[in-house]
Amino acid sequence: MLAAVQKNATRGDPRSVVKAIDQFCRQKEWAMNVGDEKGCILDSVVTEVNPATVLELGTYCGYSTVRIASLLPSNAKLITLEFNPDYAAIARQVIAWAGLEDKVQLVEGASGDWIPKMKEKFGIETFDLVFLDHWKDRYLPDTKLMEECGLLRKGSILLADNVICPGTPDYLEYIRNSPRYKSQYFKSHLEYTKVEDGLEKSVFLG
C-alpha cells in the first residue's frame, strides 16, 4: 500500500494519497481503511464540526488520518493513537507523503493507557471530534474512559466506524440508550465491498 502511495500519489497532495490507497485496495488487496464511501460521510461530519481538536482511535495505515487532517483549519490538532508499531510506521510515512505531519500527532500505544494522559501530555482540554476505528471491543470502555477523564464537552461529537461489520454491539446499545448522547446512524457499506456497514454519529450532551 505504501509503495502504491509513493508510486501513484503526488507528495503534499492528500487527495491523491487517498485516491491511491482506494485504488490499491479495490484493485490489488482489500484493507481495513474506512474507504471512499464511508470516507465521504466522515468528510461531511469533519467539515460540519470544523474541529479544533480531534482524537482518532486506530490509525492503521493513516488513510482516515489523511482524510481528516486535510479538512482541518490551520491551527487545529489531530491526535491519532495506534497500538501496532508496524501500522504506525507505515502511517507516519503515508501522513508525511500527504504533507500533513504538522497537523498530526501519531502516538503509539494502547488507547486505555493514553486517554487518561491526554490533558497532561498534549495540553488538551476536550476533544471536539473523536473518530473511533480501533479494536471494536474497545469502543465502549474507551468512551466511558473519555467521559471519566473529562475529555468530552457538551457538543463533542463521537463518530464510530464499523458499528455493523465487524460490529460493536455493546457500544451501540450504550450510546443509543444513554440520556447523555443523541445518536444518528449513517447506513453505508464495508469498505470496498457490498456488505452492509455504517457509521454512528453521537453528540455528547454533557
Ligand SMILES: Cn1cnc(CNC(=O)c2cc(-c3ccc(F)cc3)cc(O)c2O)c1
Ligand atoms: C489489528 N487491528 C488494527 N486495527 C484494528 C481495528 N480495526 C478493525 O479491526 C477493522 C476490521 C474490519 C474488518 C475486518 C475483517 C472483515 F471481514 C470485515 C471487517 C473493518 C474495519 O473498518 C476495521 O476498522 C484491528
Ligand SMILES: [Mg+2]
Ligand atoms: Mg474501520
